[in-house]
Amino acid sequence: MEVLTTLTIVILLYSLYLLYKSYKLKCSTNCYLVDYVCFKPSPDRQITTRKCGEIIERNKNLGLAEYKFLLKVIVNSGIGERTYGPRNIIEGREESPTLDDAIEEMDEFLNVCVHDLFVKTKISPRDVDVLVVNISTFCPAPSLASRIVHQYNMREDVKTYNLSSMGCSATLVAIDVVQNIFKSGKKSLAVVITSESISPNWYSGNDKSMMLGNCLFRCGGSAMLLTNDPAMQARAKMRLKCLVRTHIGANDDAFNSAVQKEDDMGRVGVHLSKDLPKAAMRAFTENLKRLLPKILPYRQIALIVFHVVKQKLVQPDAKLNKVVAQINFKSGVDHFCLHTGGTAVIDAVRRALRLSEYDVEPARMTLHRWGNTSASSIWYVLGYMEAKKRLKKKERVLMISFGSGFKCNSCLWEVIRDLGDGDVWEDCIKDYPPKTLVNPYLDKYGWVNEETEETFNREERSESFKNSPW
């Protein structure tokens, strides 16, 4: 019967169409990094060693003991001479920051970085479907996400999310939001903005655990454009392979390792406890447990399983240190983007993963050139690798970041094409790695270590801070 045949053909065609649609939907769930832009503040915001000395000297609450402590911190931090600070601190108004100071700092970043991103990618702001902003320590009303929507005249149905207080690992939380939205299959363009607000968060007291933040954090930020549209794959730089988030806040010590609170005098600062490195390692281990099966090649995984089983059979109660020593972490990863929390953090991760100096060079150089720019630091590290022309097609990049809570987030990207865009490193990449290893702070302020309470004369020394030739 013709009717039956026709009916069958119609069902067949419709079923093929449905299968094609499902396949298309599946293809649109990938997350591509089209491009990213890092922020380079204007040169008048650079914090040289001299400027640093002036800022510290202005705080009358600090004595010799605090100076010695600060010098030790700055020397050990690995921070160089060309990092950037906010205007209010450079101009001497760090003790009384206003709302306008914080907004001005953010505006300087947003006006430059976001604009550059749109120009570089040739995307109109009205094409953006999702906007995720994470700026940890400053959240005005209306949110900074609304500020961007207003500034760039975005559409009414744009999905905005303003993440806050999620620490230095928040950029990967923002990528997680975008990645989950992309999984619905609907073709979208997402912009992720990451930065940190330094101006309103200067600590003016003398509690040592709270002064660390003043020494380490610097201004920076980045803007990223992501999409799940397969048509933009040719233009994209990288594709997201997996993202793993770990939160060990259930552990009290880890939760209390970085807490914003008032000191004994009522001044607000971020208290960084001595347990912080331990919490970081714990979170990192937890993260690796879930990350490694996703990134290591099958052969390595089989080898690890074999060694674990062998050890358990031979010595059931022994620790798995020997097995861990067998793991070649570099078998599934070619490049490492480590959060530039400080030299101690970079060294700890290097030891844990048994990386070479070449592997951690991008992180060390970023720390030297830009300081700890909080969540956006991993994008500067990526920029260094790109400027050094290290990123080739099909290579894999691992990003690891840590944040208060305590969180450890990591993600693996696959490079789509050979990359070589210098971006903010363009003007100085040839100076890195630097030939001299003399620490400028130790060089200039090393005299502090020789002073004692009796010999230390504050007025004399404050003159020498101001009149130094550097």
Place this chain on the structure above:
Amino acid sequence: MANEPSPQFSSSVRLKYVKLGYQYLVNHILTFILIPIIVGISIELARVGPDEILSLVRFLNDLDLIYVMSTLFLVIIVGTVYFMSRPRPVYLVDYACFRPKPNFRVPFSTFLEHARLVPQFDERTVRFQVKILERSGLGEETCLPPANHYIPPTCSMAAARAEAELVIFSAIDELLNKTGMRPKNIDILIVNCSLFSPTPSLSAMIVNKYKLRSNILSFNLSGMGCSAGLISIDLARDLLQAHGNSNALVVSTEIITPNYYLGKERAMLLPNCLFRMGAAAVLLSNCRREKRRAKYRLTHVVRTHKGADDAAYRCVFQEQDSEGLTGINLSKDLMAIAGDALKSNITTMGPLVLPASEQLLFLFCLIARKVFKVKWKPYIPDFRLAFEHFCIHAGGRAVIDELQKNLQLSDQHVEASRMALHRFGNTSSSSLWYELNYIESKGRMKKGDRVWMIGFGSGFKCNSAVWKCLKTVKTPVDGPWSTSIHRYPVDIPAVVKVL
């Protein structure tokens, strides 16, 4: 002797019946078309003799087994693919609101006394605040956190954290008790609190207190205003689409402690009078087994952001006054902007929820006005056909009045919003949940009812969510209204004299 009903009344009644008839026809058009077809087929079958039916059956038997099997197989594959690619349903298992204790109450007399004693306020400032309070629609039982009861209020970070722990943990404890959900089974955690964002975040604070799993997906939204609760629901929905068999805990709150304005700028004193403490914890899930006990299912979420417009962006703005004190400036255009944002929102929402009859009328009216240039007023679709209950953010009396006018709602429709404002004040993003609880406590929530939640917030944003009730909620309902529902609804006068 009964008078003849006036002609105007008769015609309006006739018009009402015409409208009803039209709605019934259009909304059940499929039934009206199918019935004649079915009747036709049955008559045809009755005419056909038994021989013809037998020949048809023999023909089907002659078909190749392979042919039949492959067709069956194909149908099964297509069916499976279709069912698997549909969006996962998002169920609201249950929710709980923070129940403030009576010792946090701020009756008008307390408010007046404290305002007079605070050294930063002069007589003019006090009189202005009281004038606002008298006309605000708030009652005598709204609550402020302990720090605000000090004279002057203490705005320390420690006090703010204490308030956060109090409101958030009470709400979550109640929710976990009600649902029997173990904290280890929570996969997603979203917290939204606009004006207080400490390090570590409030979401980290919850992970720490309840010892949530290390692979939890936590998000902390901040600065997104009073509509942030629905933004969190939208994010939860997106995450639940990407992760199967998961439970999401959404916590909406606003911490009042650090945001008390101690200056003289009038526009910035309004939040002191309106904002009160509150929090809500909501458990969402896409697990099939939760469907049995879930209260609601999320059907739509529509978000509108009017930030591109200058006036809308500056409408609710945090700034520092001439003395350097930070506060939220509420502009005089707030009502107009809210109405405008709502119009944009319902333009997107309308086609998703309105019955076909209303959409056709709207389209017809639009064509007549734009194409044929007929001078008709724009047709406002009747949203009462799409929803049984309305939860409008209790931002203030004027907001509720404006929306009632715009959507042509009756007093009963906005009763939940007005009463929540009276009993709890403006609790920001959690207000929608207090209102939902009011409707349930009054025994009005029946299976199949649809609820429309509308939230407004700084930016300027208008977000709405539509829920469908899965089972009738039986009274008495254990919630923040359990001690006071018997006294409601109350008549709220335009001005309550205090001074």
